[in-house]
Amino acid sequence: MADKPPPAPAPAMKPKPKPSAVPAVAAPGAPPRTTPSLKKPPPLAPPTQARPLKPPPAHQYRQQQQQQQPEGRKRRYRSHRGGCSGRRVCCLATGFVLLALCLALAAACLAYLYYHPRPPSFHLQPLTTTRFRVGNSSAVSAMDVTVAVKVVSWNPNDRVSFEYGDGEGRVALADADGDIALGWAPVGGFRHGARSVAAVGFVAAAKGVVVDEAVAARVRDRYRRRQLAFKVVVDTHVGARAGAVRTGMVPVRLLCDGGGMAPRGGVSGTVVGPMSKCQVYLFRVRWFSLN
Template sequence: MADKPPPATKPKPKPSAATADGQARTTTSLKKPPLAPPPQVRPPLKPPPAHQYRQQQQGGHPRKRRYRNHRGGGCSGRRVCCLASGFVLLALCLALAAACLAYLYYHPRPPSFHLQPVSATRFRIGNSSAASALDVTVAVKVVSWNPNDKVSFEYGDGDGRVALADSDGDVALGWAPVAGFHHGARSVAAVGFDAAAKGVVVDDAVAARVRDRYRRRQLAFNVAVDTHVGARAGALRTGMVPVRLLCDGGAMAPRGAASGSVAGPMSKCQVYLFRVRWLSLN
C-alpha cells in the first residue's frame, strides 16, 4: 500500500502593518516605567547645641541623668532623717534609763500636807433690810512633812483662796498671796496667809446657819493653794512645775487659840501635779 503524502500546512497570514504598529505601541506602553516623584528638598542638618553635646558626652541622656540625681538626693534625705530619728530615740532611752537609776537610788516620795484649824480673827454678819453681808478675816496655815532623806523641794510664790463650806454652796472669803519657801530633807515646813472678805452678800438662811455654826465653833473651810514646785537631789535638779493643794473640810479653831497654833485635828490636803493627783508609789 502506498504511503500517503503528509498534509500540506497552511501558511500563517502575515499581520498587517496597522496591526503590527498597534501591538508595538501596546508593548511600548506596558514597558514604560512609572513617573518618579519629584525629589524632596531636605534642610541641612544643624549640629546639636554645645551644652547638649557635653551632657551626652558626660552622662548619656540628660533626662536619665537628672532622674539619677533626684533619686540620690532623696536617698540622702531619708538617710539623714533615719539617723536623726535614731539619735532622738537613743537620747530618750538614755534619759529614761537615767531617770530609772535615779529613782532606784534616791527613791523619792511625795511630801504630805495638812491644814491646821482655821482661826477667825474677825467675824461679823451685818443685818439690814436689803440683805445680809459677811465681814470675815481668817488666818490659814498649812504644814508639810518631807519624808525623803536625799531629796529637797523648792516652792515658788503662789496664791491661796479660802471659802466657807455650806450646803447651798461655798461662800468665797477672798484670796491672798503665798510666799515661796525651801523644804529640806527630813524636815517640817509651814506656810500661812491671811484672807479677808468684806461685804459678801449671802441669803438670810445662809446667814442664819453661819451665825449658828460660828457660835458653836463648827464652821468648815475649804482652802486651795496654787504654786510651783521643783525637786533637788544632790547635783540633779528639776524645773518648776505647777502644783495645786486642795484642803477640804478644815475645822475652825476654838476660842482663845493663838493664830497659827495647833488647837484641834488637822485635815489632810490633796496634791495635784499638772492637775493630776499626786500619788505615793510606796
Template structure:
C-alpha cells in the first residue's frame, strides 16, 4: 500500500507586535508595574451637513431690492404693513373727526346768523285776497231734452297781495291760473272753466300788488243736474268759484337774492261780482291760502 502523506502542521499564532515607543521587555517579579500602554485617540466622524434650502423667489427679490443687500428679519414686512395700517386708520379717524367738527361749527354759525337775521328783519308772509270775479259770462245751451247741455264761460280773476315787511321784498315768476265752478259737498265736483298764463311781477316792501288773468272755456259738457244747478245759481248771483295760481317766488333782502321756489295760491270762496256804475267789481274779498312747496306758508309772529 502506498504511504499516506503527512498532515500539515497548523500555523502557530503570531504574537502582536509592540507599538512604537512601548518597551517590549516584560517586568520581572521584583520590578515595579509599568504604565499601561497609551491608546491611540480615535477621531469622531464629521457631522453631516444638510444642503441649504434656497429662499423663496419673493424673499430673494426683497433682499435684492433692499439697499446694501441687508437681509431683514423674518416677518419684517408684515410688521411694516401692520404699522402702516394702524397709522392710516388713525389719520382717517382724525380727518373724519375734523370734518365733522367743522361741519357742526358751520351749522352752528349758520343757525346763529339765521336767528340774528330773523330778529333784525322780522320777515312775514304776504297775504293774498281774491276780488269778486267780474265780468262773468255763462251761456248754457241744449234746453231740449235731446241735446246735451254745454256751457261757454269767460271769467276774469284778480288777486290782491299785501307785503307787510319793511326790509324784505318778493319777486314772482311767470305761472298759470285756473278757474273752476265750485261744486257741492254732496258729491258734485268742480267744473273746470279753463286756464290762462300769469305774468310775473316784483313786490316791494310795504306795498300792494295785483295778479289778474282771464280764463275762457268753450263747449264744456255738463250733466243735466249740474247744468240746472249752475243755471239757478247764476241767475241768483250765488255761484261760487275756485281759483288756483301756480308760480314761483323769490326773496330779495337788500342786494341779496334767493332762488325761486314753487308757490301755489289757493282761493276756494270766490264769489260773483255785482255790477257797479263805474264798471268795477263790487263785493267782499275772500282770503287765499299761500302754499310754499305745496305746504301752507305760515308766519311765526
C-alpha cells in the first residue's frame, strides 16, 4: 500500500486589528459632562504653645516661703523633741540607778560602822570514842567505830546574831594511806545569840569498815596510845540578824582538821584537852574562808 502524503500546513492566522480609541461623542441635545475638581485641604494650624507663667509678685513669693518654713520647722522641732525626750528618760533612769547604788553603799557602810560584824569562831573538842573495835580476822580486817563529836562556837558581836539551819556532819579517821570514813549523822539547827557561846554535837557510827592489815595495825597502836587523829566536816546554812534586819540563808562548810582523842575516863560534852580550830568556808568554797 502506498504511503499517504503528509497533510498540508494550516494557513497562518492573521491578528485582529486593535480598535482605535475614538473620543466619545456626546449625544445631541445632552449637556456637556464635566469632571469635578478636587478641593485642596486647608493647611494645618501650628501647635499651640503654653504661654509662660508669669512669676508671682515678690510679696506672694515671700508669703509662700513663710508658710512653708514653719511646717518644716515644726517637723524638725518635733523630731528633735522626740530624740531629746528619749535621751532624757535614759539619763534620768541611769541617774536613779546610780543614786540607788550610792545610797545602798552608804547604808552598808553606816551599818558596818555601827554593827561592826565579825565572823564567829569554831573549835572542835577532843572526840570521845564510845566504841572502837578492829577485827583480827586473817582474811580481812574490819572496824566498828562510834564517835561522839562536839563543836563549840563563839559569837564576838554585840548586836549581830546568827541562825543555823539543819545540816550534816561527817567524821573520818586520818591516815597516811588515806582518810577512813567513819560515817555521818544529821546536825540540828540552832540560834546563836550575840556575845554568847553555842555548841553543836552529833554521833557518827560505822560498822564493818574494811581496811588493810597494815592500816589496822597502825590504828590499833595509835588507839592504845590515844593518838588517833580525826577530821570533821559539817555542811549547813547560816543567816545573820541585826536588829530588825535579817539576811537570807547561805550555804557554809565547817572543816575541822587535827581533832584528837579525849583521854580515858573523859565524859562526852566536857572539855578535856586542847581544842583544834575549824575553818569556815562561805558557799562551801575554800577560797571564801571567813577566818
